[in-house]
Amino acid sequence: MTSTEEDACADNKCVLYGDDALPVPNEAARKYTKGSLNALGDEDKEKKHKQDETDKENNAEDKKSVGLDRNTAQNQETLEIAYGNIGDSLSDSPSSDNNANRDRTVKGDDQTTGKVAKVSNAYEFPQLTRIDPGTVGQRVDVELEDGRFFTRITRAMRPPIFEIPNFLSEEEGKHIIESAKNNGLNVSNLFGAEIQDDLNSGIPLADISRVSEQTWLQRSHLGEDFWNRLHIRLARLTELDIGIIHRSEHIQVVSYVPGGHYHAHLDSNDRYDRPCCFQERCEGKALTPQWAGCCRLCRYITVLYYLNDVEEGGETAFPLADASDTTLVEKFENLEEQEWHNLSYYCHNSSLVIKPVRGTAIMWYSHFKDEQTGYLGKADQRSQHGGCDLIKGSKWIANNWISSPSYEDRFKPSLYYTES
Ligand SMILES: O=C(O)CCC(=O)C(=O)O
Numbered sequence: 020m021t022s023t024e025e026d027a028c029a030d031n032k033c034v035l036y037g038d039d040a041l042p043v044p045n046e047a048a049r050k051y052t053k054g055s056l057n058a059l060g061d062e063d064k065e066k067k068h069k070q071d072e073t074d075k076e077n078n079a080e081d082k083k084s085v086g087l088d089r090n091t092a093q094n095q096e097t098l099e100i101a102y103g104n105i106g107d108s109l110s111d112s113p114s115s116d117n118n119a120n121r122d123r124t125v126k127g128d129d130q131t132t133g134k135v136a137k138v139s140n141a142y143e144f145p146q147l148t149r150i151d152p153g154t155v156g157q158r159v160d161v162e163l164e165d166g167r168f169f170t171r172i173t174r175a176m177r178p179p180i181f182e183i184p185n186f187l188s189e190e191e192g193k194h195i196i197e198s199a200k201n202n203g204l205n206v207s208n209l210f211g212a213e214i215q216d217d218l219n220s221g222i223p224l225a226d227i228s229r230v231s232e233q234t235w236l237q238r239s240h241l242g243e244d245f246w247n248r249l250h251i252r253l254a255r256l257t258e259l260d261i262g263i264i265h266r267s268e269h270i271q272v273v274s275y276v277p278g279g280h281y282h283a284h285l286d287s288n289d290r291y292d293r294p295c296c297f298q299e300r301c302e303g304k305a306l307t308p309q310w311a312g313c314c315r316l317c318r319y320i321t322v323l324y325y326l327n328d329v330e331e332g333g334e335t336a337f338p339l340a341d342a343s344d345t346t347l348v349e350k351f352e353n354l355e356e357q358e359w360h361n362l363s364y365y366c367h368n369s370s371l372v373i374k375p376v377r378g379t380a381i382m383w384y385s386h387f388k389d390e391q392t393g394y395l396g397k398a399d400q401r402s403q404h405g406g407c408d409l410i411k412g413s414k415w416i417a418n419n420w421i422s423s424p425s426y427e428d429r430f431k432p433s434l435y436y437t438e439s
């Protein structure tokens with residue numbers, strides 16, 4: 020552990036090998052070139068210090084990213100890497116008492132106004148719904164705000180993947196980007212030092228699994244009205260109870276410059292050796308360099324927003340969407356030859372490639388629904404996806420992961436819940 024990480028772990032608020040430990044690159048260094056992520060200058064340290072203080076004050080969601088990195092992929096957890104992404108973070112946010120208030124009601128979360136009643140995290144996660152994709156190309160008009168219809172287009176059946184043009188307005192996209200910039204972005208990867216070494220040592224960018232910067236935004240960053248409005252739209256889009264949306268992860272904003280990408284991965288996983296979903300802190304449990312956090316991700320759905328128009332490249336690719344069973348087996352047969360993961364080379368071999376268009380949302384299921392319990396089922400390998408190389412311009416996206424636990428954990432409060 021570096022001293023930064025140790026500090027962060029004082030008072031039991033561990034930063035789990037995430038990008039909190041990483042420097043915020045200054046403007047001049049925001050290019051993925053040799054030496055780009057060198058040590059901070061004094062001014063940057065000062066900025067970082069201020070940033071840390073602000074985060075503490077806000078009791079902010081820890082900004083952690085645990086990217087899939089090349090070395091991890093080679094040395095550890097090979098199967099895991101091949102079958103799913105260790106992708107992102109579990110944040111240990113404000114302490115939750117899992118035994119408290121096991122009320123079975125939503126207590127005032129309002130499906131219409133999006134307002135969260137000032138009560139508690141007490142909630143019984145309901146069974147999951149799942150939208151029938153119909154057929155590829157099907158367009159359905161859905162009323163996501165009163166009197167405002169949006170078109171939901173089916174792009175794949177297995178998993179169901181939908182595209183929703185103009186889900187965010189231009190102003191909303193800008194607001195998210197500006198809020199992310201104000202918050203400060205950090206390099207997206209598991210071990211900052213390693214990506215820095217990789218970049219410095221001239222390893223081709225294509226061999227690094229994730230090259231981008233990111234930050235996390237919550238209610239307090241984006242504003243009450245914005246947050247509530249977005250949550251209503253999401254609840255209607257996903258056809259899930261708004262209580263689930265309120266208890267899902269905060270928004271991850273990601274920025275790419277040319278050369279940036281994210282090779283194919285799953286946004287969630289099936290680590291059943293991890294005893295919890297996103298509902299428990301990691302106190303007293305071992306932190307290993309291989310893994311961030313002690314819980315599984317349990318991200319049922321990803322809603323990804325394109326926040327700007329991209330000049331060239333930067334598509335989102337789904338190499339296994341609608342793949343036949345035979346293809347799926349072939350793709351995973353040889354775990355050492357997972358070349359299709361590398362979207363710098365194989366982006367356009369993917370069965371579905373989506374061009375980023377400002378305001379569009381893409382939504383897909385990363386897990387099946389467990390038909391017996393109606394709760395979170397297994398992760399779906401066909402949901403493998405990633406961001407292709409950005410060729411020209413900039414690319415800004417936001418990930419809105421909708422988390423929901425398995426049946427056993429349906430009464431546990433979420434770590435991500437923030438009251439209005
Ligand atoms: O950049 C993209 O298009 C995909 C990003 C992604 O998959 C992720 O951030 O998890």
Ligand SMILES: [Fe+2]
Pocket residue numbers: 284285286404405
């Ligand atoms: Fe992803």
